[in-house]
Amino acid sequence: MTEPTTAPLLSVRDLSVAFAREGSTALAVDHVSFDIQRGETLALVGESGSGKSVTALSILKLLQYPAASHPSGQVLFEGKDLLAMSEREIRSVRGNDITMVFQEPMSSLNPLHTVEHQIVEILELHGRLRGAAARKRVIELLTEVGIPEPETRLGSYPHQLSGGQRQRVMIAMALANEPRLLIADEPTTALDVTVQAQILKLLKDLQTRLGMTMLFITHDLGIVQKIADRVCVMKSGRIVEHGSVRDVFGAPQHPYTRALIAAQPKGEPAPSQPDAPLIMETKDLKVWFPIKRGVLRRTVGHVKAVDGVSLAIHRGETLGVVGESGSGKTTLGLALLRLISSRGPIVFMGQPIDALGFKAMRPRRNAMQVVFQDPFGSLSPRMSVADIVGEGLRVHMPKLSEAEREAKVIAALRDVGLDPETRHRYPHEFSGGQRQRVSIARAIVLEPSFVVLDEPTSALDMIVQAQIVDLLRDLQKQRGLTYLFISHDLRVVSALASRILVMRGGKVVEEGDSRSIFRNPREAYTKALFAAAFNLDTASEKATT
Known part of the structure; x- marks a missing residue:
């Protein structure tokens, strides 16, 4: 790591960001100041909506203007104020410097x-x-x-x-x-733990080789300890604590910082009940995608995304599905919901559904829901949150009055920790974590029996992550919900899933009671995943085991 100089590469001074809303303005970033020295990594941490991403977007003037404005502040890159640059000038900086x-x-x-x-x-x-x-x-x-x-x-x-x-x-x-400065906004959010460790090592290696400077935004405090030199903690648009990683994590001064460090999913998953009715079952399920080449686009092979998977999920339990990116986890979930084509029997609540077409599946859709990994990609930017959450009610419960539908939407938003007063806003007005909570509200508002949770906490900060795990567990207990929980975060899986499937290359390499697998994994691949999750230093070495 290069030694700090008296002239930082980037200097943010007294930055404020305001958004115009219905004739008034809301302050998202409130007089924030920090420096990033050449060659160092500064981490910006805080809960969803704290202003981390808005601060980062302001550096390159990527906010939606004139809806967004800067009542105060400068962003100095090598002494030049980026906020004062014209669009043509800033384009030469973006993607290059x-x-x-x-x-x-x-x-x-x-x-x-x-x-x-x-x-x-x-x-x-x-x-x-x-x-x-x-x-x-x-x-x-x-x-x-x-x-x-x-x-x-x-x-x-x-x-x-x-x-x-x-x-x-x-x-x-x-x-x-x-580039000389890389702004990484949750760059490992969608990655499994082994690849996460490899990417962090890659970024550190590139930083050393290129003398690159990084502004690293994350909700994963474990990553901060591994990659950052200094850290700024944000809450409600302000920096409440800053300092070296060692000082802030070793002796946090602000109550909010202490709460962040202490936050992690806790509690025990709902126990499996083998005598409970089967909700979802499949045997030897296959999802193969053809590989076509040549002028005539002939099939020369197949990508075996899911290759002979069998499972059975009972009412009220959670089956966790873990594995590296590309192992087939999400494809498995989509196939069970009949959202993609597959081969093999699928039985939902005692009824075979693998041969049903679109129209025949529609009456069953309210009983099976999904929370997708990417909330922004799955939420319509042209619809308000109220319309997004209530859309399924219009389709599956058309007899509800407008008032009854709105009451259900409000209750669902409260259940996932969102202020119902925000229901008339649009997805772009929410942070990534808040958008994920909207996705969860959309799923639970129909009171389903079976929910596929595809990385539902990946975009959430640690505090909200723990709250969502508690919420999912409470909803499961109250309503007898059954979950297929797909995640690369093994800490969350251990708190929510009673049984686990470990997937690699489309196949199940290990399965069983989660407590037994966590205590004594049998397969080398499972051991590598656990090593990466709980000790990132060894992950890159064991990822190829």
Whole structure:
């Protein structure tokens, strides 16, 4: 790590950010100041809605103007005020001197362009590389960020990648021009623990090699301790504590900082009840995607996303599904809900559903719901929160009056910890964690029997994460809900799931009671996952075990 100099690379001075709302303004960032020295990593931490991402977006003037404004402040990059730059001037800085990895890759990647096209575009835009040299650089970047067989992924579109793979593509794009400052907004949110450790190691290695400076935004305090030199703690738009990582974590002064450090999912999962009725069952389930090549697009092979998986979930229990990105976890959940095609019997509440078409499935949709991994990509930007949460009620409970429907929406928002008064706002007005809570409210408002939870806490800060786990457990107890819980966060899985499936390459490599697997994992791959989750220092070494 380079030694700090008297002239920081980036200096944020007295920054305030206000948003115009219905004739008034709301202050999202309130007189924030910090410096980032050359070659160091500064972490910005705090709960959802604390102003972390808004601060980061302000640095590159990426907020929606004029709805957003800066009542005060400067952002000095090498002495030049970025906020005072014209749009043309700031464009020369974006993607070249300063780059950013966004929290939600699906909303940042262009769904109409391939992976190769999107990375090459960045290289060409800044006049770095073209043609064969650019293609070679793309392959190098994809290799660096841990995407296997990168040559085969050049022609892939974002929807053909897992959530973790999409995030890795975003990181590759951000690093393409070897920036001097990398702003990483939750860059490991969608990654499994083994790849998370590899990405953190990659960022540290690049920082050393390139002398790169980082502003690292995260809700995972374990990551902060591993990667950051200094930390600023934000609450309600203000920095309430700052200092070296050792000082802040070793002796936190502010009550909020102490609450953040102490927050983690607690409690015991609801016990499995083998005598309870079966809610979901499948045997030898397969989801194979064809690989087509040549002018005639002939099938030359298959991607075996789910390859012979069997499971049975009883009423009131939670089955956790863990594994690295691309292991087939999400594909399994979508297949069980009949949202993608599959082969093999699927029995839901005693009735076979694997042969049912769209119309036949529709009356059953209210009983089976899903919370997707990427809340921004699954929430319509043109609908208010009230309309989003209430949309399913209009479809499945059309006889409800307007007042009854609104009452259910309000109750669902309260259940997930959102202020019902915000229900007339739109998704872009909420933080990533708040948007995820909207997604959970949309799922539970229909009072389903079976819910697929696909990384439901991945976008949440530690305090809210613990609250959501408690909420999911309480809802399960009160309503007899059954969950398929997909997650790469093993700490959350241990608090919520009574049984676990460990997946790798589309297959189940280990399964059983969660307590037994956590205490004594049998398979080498499971041991590597646990080592990565609870000791990131060893993860990159054991990830390939």
